Amino acid sequence: MKNRRFMMRLSILAVMIAAVGYTLYINFSEERGLVDAGDEAPNFAVKNLTDDEIELADYRGDGVYINFWATYCTYCRDKMGYLQDHYEDYEEEGVKVLHVNVDETTLQVERHKERFGYDFDMYIDRGMLVSNEYGVHSLPAAYLIDENGEVIERHVGAQTEQQVLSSLDRLIPGS
Amino acid sequence: MEKVKCECGHENPYGTYLCESCGKPLKEEEGKLANMRYEGTARRSQTYRKNVVDKIWNFFSSVKVGIWIIIILLIASSLGTVFPQEMYIPPAADPSVYYYQEYGTLGQLYYQLGFHNLYGSWWYILILAALGISLVIASLDRVVPLYRALRKQRVTRHSKFLERQRLYAVSEETYADPVQKLDEAAEALKKKRYNVRRENGHLLAEKNRFARWGPYVNHVGLIIFLIGGMLRFFPEMYVDESVWVREGETEIVQGTDGEYYIHNNEFIVEYYDDERDDQFQEALENQQDPVVETYETQATLLKPEAGGTIGSETDLEKIKDHDIRVNDPLTYDGYSLYQVDYKLNEFSKFTFALELDDEEIAGTEFTVDLNDPAMSYDLADGYTVEIMEYFPNFEMDENNEPTTINRVPDNPRIIFEVFPPDLDPDDPDTTGEISFLGVQLNEALTEDNEYAIRLTDADLVDVTGLTVRRDRTLPFLIAGGAIFMIGLIQGSYWHHRRIWAQHSNGKIIVAGHANKNWYALKKDFQYAHEQAGLPYPDDQAELNEEEGGSSENGSTKQ
Numbered sequence: 037m038k039n040r041r042f043m044m045r046l047s048i049l050a051v052m053i054a055a056v057g058y059t060l061y062i063n064f065s066e067e068r069g070l071v072d073a074g075d076e077a078p079n080f081a082v083k084n085l086t087d088d089e090i091e092l093a094d095y096r097g098d099g100v101y102i103n104f105w106a107t108y109c110t111y112c113r114d115k116m117g118y119l120q121d122h123y124e125d126y127e128e129e130g131v132k133v134l135h136v137n138v139d140e141t142t143l144q145v146e147r148h149k150e151r152f153g154y155d156f157d158m159y160i161d162r163g164m165l166v167s168n169e170y171g172v173h174s175l176p177a178a179y180l181i182d183e184n185g186e187v188i189e190r191h192v193g194a195q196t197e198q199q200v201l202s203s204l205d206r207l208i209p210g211s
Numbered sequence: 212m213e214k215v216k217c218e219c220g221h222e223n224p225y226g227t228y229l230c231e232s233c234g235k236p237l238k239e240e241e242g243k244l245a246n247m248r249y250e251g252t253a254r255r256s257q258t259y260r261k262n263v264v265d266k267i268w269n270f271f272s273s274v275k276v277g278i279w280i281i282i283i284l285l286i287a288s289s290l291g292t293v294f295p296q297e298m299y300i301p302p303a304a305d306p307s308v309y310y311y312q313e314y315g316t317l318g319q320l321y322y323q324l325g326f327h328n329l330y331g332s333w334w335y336i337l338i339l340a341a342l343g344i345s346l347v348i349a350s351l352d353r354v355v356p357l358y359r360a361l362r363k364q365r366v367t368r369h370s371k372f373l374e375r376q377r378l379y380a381v382s383e384e385t386y387a388d389p390v391q392k393l394d395e396a397a398e399a400l401k402k403k404r405y406n407v408r409r410e411n412g413h414l415l416a417e418k419n420r421f422a423r424w425g426p427y428v429n430h431v432g433l434i435i436f437l438i439g440g441m442l443r444f445f446p447e448m449y450v451d452e453s454v455w456v457r458e459g460e461t462e463i464v465q466g467t468d469g470e471y472y473i474h475n476n477e478f479i480v481e482y483y484d485d486e487r488d489d490q491f492q493e494a495l496e497n498q499q500d501p502v503v504e505t506y507e508t509q510a511t512l513l514k515p516e517a518g519g520t521i522g523s524e525t526d527l528e529k530i531k532d533h534d535i536r537v538n539d540p541l542t543y544d545g546y547s548l549y550q551v552d553y554k555l556n557e558f559s560k561f562t563f564a565l566e567l568d569d570e571e572i573a574g575t576e577f578t579v580d581l582n583d584p585a586m587s588y589d590l591a592d593g594y595t596v597e598i599m600e601y602f603p604n605f606e607m608d609e610n611n612e613p614t615t616i617n618r619v620p621d622n623p624r625i626i627f628e629v630f631p632p633d634l635d636p637d638d639p640d641t642t643g644e645i646s647f648l649g650v651q652l653n654e655a656l657t658e659d660n661e662y663a664i665r666l667t668d669a670d671l672v673d674v675t676g677l678t679v680r681r682d683r684t685l686p687f688l689i690a691g692g693a694i695f696m697i698g699l700i701q702g703s704y705w706h707h708r709r710i711w712a713q714h715s716n717g718k719i720i721v722a723g724h725a726n727k728n729w730y731a732l733k734k735d736f737q738y739a740h741e742q743a744g745l746p747y748p749d750d751q752a753e754l755n756e757e758e759g760g761s762s763e764n765g766s767t768k769q
Contacts, residue, residue, distance in 0.1 A: 042262070042264060042265075045264050045265065045268045046264050048347070048348070048351070049264060049267060049268065049344075052340075052343070052344050052347060053344075055441070056336075056337075056340040056343075056344075056441075059336070059340075059441050059444050059445075060333060060336060060337075062444050062445060063331070063336065063444045064333065070468075106618070107614070107615065108614055108615045108616060108617060108618075110608070138618075139618065140603075140618050141582065141583050141584055141601065141603075141618075142583065142586075143583075143584045143585065143586055143598055143601050144601055144603075144615075146586060147598075147599065147600055147601065151600075163461070163462070163463065164463065165463060165469070168463050168465070168469060169469050
């Protein structure tokens with residue numbers, strides 16, 4: 037009898053606390069992006085400045101570092117500087133860096149590229165379709181996708197050169 | 212804990228005041244009257260204090276605690292209305308400085324304490340949750356014993372129980388056949404729509420017992436209402452997003468996971484006419500700015516074709532057209548798009564012309580699409596204008612370099628490079644004349660510019676502001692509210708009344724209890740007195756008062 041009362045009270049309390057806990061978790065877990073570590077990376081298509089289209093699926097088998105950026109984002113500039121310095125070394129090891137601009141004008145992206153002397157391809161996410169799908173809210177936002185098309189890390193905000201490089205190291209296929 | 216056995220043979224839970232079955236007082240109480248609250252049952256929480264679970268349970272079971280939770284919730288909710296919440300301050304404002312600038316030190320404190328986002332804060336949600344838990348536990352802790360006691364009550368009651376009721380009397384006469392007297396009383400009370408039960412000639416007449424469940428039904432309604440509110444945190448149940456669409460453009464509908472797109476065919480705004488002679492005339496004249504009569508978005512809802520890849524080449528299928536007006540949303544698949552805001556006259560295109568010595572060079576007009584400018588413009592007679600830099604929303608950043616705040620052309624600035632026919636724009640060694648243009652701004656960046664670029668025309672576009680809503684919690688809120696009202700009515704408009712009449716040695720003993728509206732019960736006694744000659748009881752609470760005694764136990768709750 038005593039035991040029954042205890043179990044009854046315990047289960048009622050547990051159900052209520054679980055409901056409240058889950059609600060709070062849902063409410064405060066916006067930290068987790070729409071697409072995040074462990075998810076399969078949704079395929080997408082974007083065009084570069086000369087209208088050549090690429091698809092994410094083209095790089096299956098390579099590690100892919102997707103960098104969402106904008107010309108008005110100062111942290112993006114630092115990050116893209118590091119990537120400019122190292123991307124070729126990693127390309128040889130099977131890591132592709134994709135720079136996806138969040139729907140600025142082609143002119144701005146082109147001029148930005150000239151101004152900072154980037155020699156990699158730049159892609160523009162027209163209509164922010166890809167950014168919306170991936171849940172990009174703040175820039176820079178990086179998505180690390182392994183050779184099997186799975187997201188292994190999501191990172192929002194500024195990064196040091198060291199952090200960028202260790203991210204790229206993680207992406208080397210077979211590492 | 213051991214049970215308490217009454218002399219009638221019934222086993223009562225520990226802590227019971229009045230035997231559930233016969234009503235005999237099991238504990239000595241102060242005052243002349245029995246404490247009928249919750250039928251004298253043990254409020255379990257007050258009796259078991261064994262382990263942590265019991266302690267948590269007891270805490271939330273307390274009405275005192277419940278009332279404190281409500282008071283704290285009231286104070287917290289009102290604090291949130293002192294200054295505007297974060298979502299209502301201007302969108303461009305930085306909350307960390309806005310509150311200080313607008314409201315001074317108090318505002319700063321308000322922001323630092325997190326009151327600018329009070330209703331979504333974890334502690335506010337926890338107080339709400341505590342209220343819900345308190346409602347559930349306090350109700351369960353009372354309704355279960357009360358239900359047991361009312362279901363188990365016997366007709367025959369202990370003489371001590373009857374004696375300690377507020378309405379109580381013993382007949383002066385001694386009857387030869389008191390049971391027949393009680394039979395008559397039973398008939399009379401049935402006419403008053405009492406449920407009459409008999410046992411060994413004794414009588415229990417009862418009416419409106421369901422009113423006792425009113426408070427609990429009311430709490431169930433409240434709990435459903437709170438659950439409805441809780442479900443709003445789940446995107447499946449509740450979506451509240453906004454989307455801005457320029458005329459002629461298509462945007463993804465936020466909150467639908469890329470399922471739908473909205474196209475703005477045209478945005479229309481109409482103002483009240485100052486000249487029109489109608490009932491609003493006076494009010495309109497008092498307004499400096501024109502007053503909007505109506506605004507609408509002629510919209511098309513679209514859906515990407517199944518199986519496509521996200522990105523540049525998404526093909527869209529048309530689903531439906533609708534003119535969205537205030538209170539006339541476009542509704543589809545549970546989503547509604549409401550007209551809530553608009554922005555008129557956003558820059559969309561600038562037309563420029565090249566001038567030499569303040570004279571326009573014929574055929575050198577060109578138009579720059581501010582949302583998609585070209586790299587360079589080839590003009591008549593071999594003139595070329597290149598755009599060196601474009602800043603849709605210009606500002607100087609902290610390093611004093613020109614940059615843009617975002618991608619909305621609110622303050623567009625362009626750096627042009629002009630190549631006359633004698634210069635080759637493709638030759639990297641040549642530099643043309645450079646000038647910096649914006650609205651009411653024309654600055655030469657190279658010395659002795661021969662040519663000038665003049666802004667001759669600007670195209671404007673309207674932007675519509677829509678809210679995306681999906682609310683599946685409404686049925687919960689409506690059901691909860693309705694049940695709440697039913698419980699309230701049930702407990703307020705009917706009153707549980709009981710009349711006990713017993714015979715003992717030829718005398719008739721009557722006692723009565725009502726959980727409120729004793730006056731009506733007395734009237735029923737009056738009726739039974741007139742029809743069947745039952746003794747009319749004294750109100751012992753009133754007698755006590757006359758004697759200067761306490762009548763606290765006389766009025767019972769629930």
